[in-house]
Amino acid sequence: MKYRSVKGVKDILPADTPKWQWVERAAHRIFSRYGFNEIRIPIFEYTDLFTRGIGETTDIVDKEMYTFKDKSGDMLSLRPEGTASAVRAFIEHKMSNAGAVTKMYYTGPMFRYERPQAGRFRQFYQIGVESMGSASPAIDAEVMTMLMEFFKELGLEDLELQLNSLGCRNCRPKYRETLKEAIKEHLNKLCANCCDRYERNPLRVLDCKVPQDQEIAQGLPKTVDHLCPSCREDFAEVQDLLKGVDARFSLNDRLVRGLDYYTKTTFEVTAQGLGSQDAICGGGRYDSLVAEFGGPDTPCFGFALGMERLVSVVPFDKLKGVESRPDLFIVSLGETAAKASFRISHTLRSSGISVDRSYDGGSMKSQMRKANKSACRFALIVGENELATGRLILKDMEKGEQFEVAVGPLTAEIKKHLK
Ligand code: HAM
Numbered sequence: 001m002k003y004r005s006v007k008g009v010k011d012i013l014p015a016d017t018p019k020w021q022w023v024e025r026a027a028h029r030i031f032s033r034y035g036f037n038e039i040r041i042p043i044f045e046y047t048d049l050f051t052r053g054i055g056e057t058t059d060i061v062d063k064e065m066y067t068f069k070d071k072s073g074d075m076l077s078l079r080p081e082g083t084a085s086a087v088r089a090f091i092e093h094k095m096s097n098a099g100a101v102t103k104m105y106y107t108g109p110m111f112r113y114e115r116p117q118a119g120r121f122r123q124f125y126q127i128g129v130e131s132m133g134s135a136s137p138a139i140d141a142e143v144m145t146m147l148m149e150f151f152k153e154l155g156l157e158d159l160e161l162q163l164n165s166l167g168c169r170n171c172r173p174k175y176r177e178t179l180k181e182a183i184k185e186h187l188n189k190l191c192a193n194c195c196d197r198y199e200r201n202p203l204r205v206l207d208c209k210v211p212q213d214q215e216i217a218q219g220l221p222k223t224v225d226h227l228c229p230s231c232r233e234d235f236a237e238v239q240d241l242l243k244g245v246d247a248r249f250s251l252n253d254r255l256v257r258g259l260d261y262y263t264k265t266t267f268e269v270t271a272q273g274l275g276s277q278d279a280i281c282g283g284g285r286y287d288s289l290v291a292e293f294g295g296p297d298t299p300c301f302g303f304a305l306g307m308e309r310l311v312s313v314v315p316f317d318k319l320k321g322v323e324s325r326p327d328l329f330i331v332s333l334g335e336t337a338a339k340a341s342f343r344i345s346h347t348l349r350s351s352g353i354s355v356d357r358s359y360d361g362g363s364m365k366s367q368m369r370k371a372n373k374s375a376c377r378f379a380l381i382v383g384e385n386e387l388a389t390g391r392l393i394l395k396d397m398e399k400g401e402q403f404e405v406a407v408g409p410l411t412a413e414i415k416k417h418l419k
Contacts, residue, residue: 008114008122018324019316020125020307023154024107027127030150031105034142036129039104041085047075053084053289055260057200064112078111082128083261083286083302090132091295101133107307119277119309128304129283132290135299137234140265140285141241143301147269147281148247155315159280160270161248164223164255165235166203168263169288171228176202178221186216203256209276222253231264238265261286265301271313280313281305327418329376330357331367333383341382344410351411353418371397378417380405 005011012020028038047067054061066078079085086104089095095102107127114120129146131139144161151159167175180202187195191210198205206217227235242249249267257266266284274280283303290298316322328348332341338361345355356374358367364381371379381393392410394417395402405413 006122008116008120010121010123016311018322019311019314022316022319022322023307023311023314024127026153027105027107027150030146030153031129034103034146035101036103036105036131039086039089039106041079041082041089041106041108043109044076044078045085045088047077049084049088049293050077050080052292053087053261054081055201057197058258058260060112060258064114066111066113080112081110081259082106082108082126082304083130083259083289086128086130086302087132087289087293087295087300090130090298091290091293095132096296096298097133101131101139103129103131105129117277119274119306119312121308125307126304127307128302130300130302132298132300134301135234135287137237137265138241139301140234140238141245141247143283143303144242144249144267145245145247147303147305151269154310155318156271156313158272160250161267162252162255162270163239163249163265163267164252165227165231165264166223166256166262166266166284167227167231171226171231172223172263175221175223175226178226179203179205182220189216201260204258206254206256217254223256224251224253234264257282257284261289263287267303269305271309273313274309277309279306280309323375325375325377326354326356327376328353328355328378328380328414329371329374330355330380330382331364331371332358332361333364333367333381337382337384337387340387344380344382348411348414351415353411353414378414380414 047065050065051061056062060080065080068076070076086106090102105128108125109123110126111123113122116122129143131143148161151157166172180198183198183202183205187198190205190213191208194205194208194213205213206220208214208217224235255266255268262284264285264287267282268279269281270278271280272278281303285299285301287299290296290300330341330345332338341357345357348355356376358370368379376397379395379397381395386392390407391404392407393402394405394414
């Protein structure tokens with residue numbers, strides 16, 4: 001075949017989209033209970049927005065952005081994540097609302113030039129949530145609780161929520177220096193990547209995946225031991241609130257996240273059975289980003305979850321209403337019946353019944369095979385004889401029973417059976 005999809009980019013096929021839509025519907029349902037409304041942000045932005053927002057020294061900005069010059073010479077990038085855009089929109093549309101929290105969420109594709117592997121793509125989908133305008137630890141706890149409620153709705157109860165705190169603009173710089181001092185003596189043993197990070201982004205040494213570096217990281221100072229009193233109190237409060245709703249979590253002092261904007265609480269949710277790409281969700285507090293972008297001082301908290309990874313662990317066979325199957329499949333025998341079927345399907349669909357049908361004739365047996373394949377609840381058999389007598393045959397595909405239904409009140413009759 002001449003054309004193939006781009007490496008690391010995949011189609012989501014009609015057989016799978018019902019699952020995706022089910023998950024998205026659950027997100028709309030649960031998030032709206034907590035006062036979140038959807039925002040639709042652009043697929044591309046000025047490159048600067050991401051460079052400044054996510055951080056120049058991060059892998060995402062340094063190596064993974066899809067950046068191009070458009071015909072007017074502007075440098076643009078496909079969005080690698082949604083937070084920077086949400087913050088830009090918040091400032092641009094003056095969404096700051098004194099005393100109230102602005103709550104929004106988004107869904108859609110993100111783009112990162114990463115090495116493709118199981119669970120890691122170059123175009124992947126996220127559902128992201130951003131809460132802007134409160135520094136209260138109650139927001140951290142509430143948003144994470146909402147996330148766990150969402151997972152519960154999806155039948156996922158054994159996920160692991162890992163928490164850490166990265167400190168704020170008061171305590172982080174001091175911690176950073178302490179950490180650098182401690183890393184210094186190990187520099188000759190660390191991987192090349194970590195040596196590079198030592199100057200630019202020393203916190204990332206803590207979550208290096210190279211086994212020897214992990215051993216060294218174990219002995220390095222932890223953020224949680226260097227928090228200022230206010231960060232320490234807030235982190236304890238977040239944990240208390242989570243315990244108050246019986247949310248299970250564990251502390252992970254190596255969790256630093258790969259984006260620079262985080263302050264205070266950070267978290268990740270991992271799932272079993274996903275191999276090395278086991279993070280289905282990540283997020284945390286980012287209290288300085290709005291101000292850094294020129295907006296009013298606005299503490300924020302948010303997360304994003306990866307749809308491909310999430311969909312791959314949801315137990316869809318245990319959930320109701322996931323499959324999209326037609327209510328009815330029309331089997332027509334003969335040319336007159338085929339014409340009548342066109343009219344009948346139009347009338348039924350107009351009244352809200354979902355209908356599939358056989359378009360190319362064929363024997364009763366072959367059409368019933370198609371009906372079976374469509375997973376319809378009922379098959380409606382329209383033959384010349386049935387049309388002549390005005391009584392069609394309705395077959396319940398699950399029970400195997402069949403009934404006669406009159407052509408006149410057909411819609412009402414079928415609706416009665418569908419109940
Ligand atoms: P992130 O950790 O970069 O955070 O991405 C969130 C989730 O997106 C990950 O946990 C993972 O499930 C999924 N993901 C990331 N990269 C890939 C990939 N290449 N292929 C498949 N899935 C992937 C953020 O994006 C932040 N904006 C989250 C946030 C929102 N923080 C505050 N507000």
